Amino acid sequence: MDRKSKEILLEVKNLRVEFGKRKKNKFVAVKDVSFHIYKGETFGLVGESGSGKTTIGRAIIRLNETAGGEIFFDGKKINGKIDKGLDKEITRRIQMIFQDPMASLNERAKVDYIVSEGLYNLKNYRDEKERKEKVEKALLDVGLLPEFLSRFPHEFSGGQRQRIGVARSIVMEPELIIADEPISALDVSIRAQVLNLMSELQKKKGLTYLFIAHDLSVVRFITDRVAVIYKGEIVELAATEKLYKHPLHPYTRALFSAIPHPDPRKERAKVLEIYDPSRHDYENNPPKWVEIEPEHFVLANESELEAYRERLKSPDESYSL
């Protein structure tokens, strides 16, 4: 793939997010995170709970304040103080899909209102007729019927609710959608439906996704590039297939070793790797962010790099599922 031909849609530079104002209870959730997302791709952000992956997503969409660093969307800086016009523009062009469709829909509002709430807020429709059209089209796009508009969320199943969640984000005609664990609260059979819907919408509308997840098997299926994040720091970033061929950082390897296989033989043979951060000798030999092979970055110090380079020469690791 030629990297130069691709246009960068979102760039995150040295992002830092802190919680707690006073020194005593200050907590740094995201330290010095940098990455960019190309137009039209699906970028995965993988890590366990508390790693800061959700915080990054929320910082991009301006739900969390940033303590340092910059976020650029389509060339414009969108974090910190920005003017109202730009704020509105960002709200329209970046949308979010949340994890739990049982908790993220207003129980007392009809689908009509839930899906058009964003339109109401930004008033980006000419008249009532156009709003109705937009909402009905969004519902059809996600595979629901326009007659559902007058129903309440409790009348829908988990999968249908998540479709409503998707509909209310695409009704804004966004360019970037941040999907924060969009399928982890769903049943396996419904997961497949929502994943298919997401890739279908991407093809049809040229959407760009930031896909936040903890499950590497799902991430492999849907993403083009993946960043692995541990305690607020990205430890490895690569084109998805490259990462799955040669996971280098011990944390990435621990994550891989934990993927459940729907195959009893493989499962019984599997060895669980547990990541112990104290194995790095970073006091004397601080790590650097290195591109170890094209489109494959890893955080490592000199001695680790050597070992990683050796590993790259080894054949494809059988993490293929």
Place this chain on the structure above:
Amino acid sequence: MEEKDIILSVKDLVIKFRLRGDVLTAIREASLDLYEGESLAIVGESGSGKSVFTKSFMGLLDGNGWIDSGSIIFDGEDLSKYKTEKQWLKIRGEKIAMVFQDPMTSLNPLKSIGKQVLEAIELHQDIKGENARKKVIEILEDVGIHEPEKRYKQFPHEFSGGMRQRVVIAIAIACNPKILICDEPTTALDVTIQAQILDLLKALQEKYNLTTIYITHDLGVVANVADRIAVMYAGDIIEIGKCEEVFYNGQHPYTWALLSSLPQLGVKGEDLFSIKGTPPNLFYDIKGDAFAPRNPRALKIDFVERPPYFSVSPTHKAKTWLLDPRSPKVEPPESIQVLRQQWEVESNG
């Protein structure tokens, strides 16, 4: 397979619920024999009845639900005839214990961890005071909690999700139950923690001589821990067999569908297999095979008559007309055929 003793035997169980004036049949004549010392996984979608089914073994059905017919034989007694809490208290916790899904909500936030495990011991066993405390610390150590003396006095909010689930497990095994039911024990946890908890449950099963039932919607999770797998759909067990038999040689179209919708088996860039439609409405009587309306390979008879069990091997049976010698040959989806071939090659070689 060597002969094992049956520890729990469920026969033609029917469970109904009264909901807004209507009657819903959640379990439709399901039967199950549980062997001593085995681990069985019950797999199904939400609403398939897998939780209700196992809750009925402990008398934990909601107030609007009841066992309509059938029997649950355990220790020579029919649990389905139990009426009072007093009867149930002898079973619940003491003989059959449960680990619930979400460790964030299943612990009391106002009581220290130690006290919560202690409570279970003092309630069911004749150990008091210092001895009971020692026992608690022993159990906490068994479930992999470091420095149990120090952790004893701590409260749930000081524990991470994985550690809390360990505490929940400690409470469940505190009374040396015979059967441990784990209801989605890892769904609320991270992948890395999930694997650790499953390892722990496996180790405990051996140490405490437990018979375990795992309830889950994710087939990937149980490939490692289960000896046998039961697939549940619309309140009935439609296929049951040894782990390998169900994974590599599944027979029911619903089992195929469940397996092939896993992203692990998907091909990148192509659509993932997904099951069309929704599970049947249990307020109505179901005619024929409950999965037929969602099954693109359904036969005519699937809509008319409910299939009985057909055996595939002495340990493997499925409720599908496809196994009837008179039915036409229907090929499973591609991803399942790949699994089958792998299995055949390895079994013969």
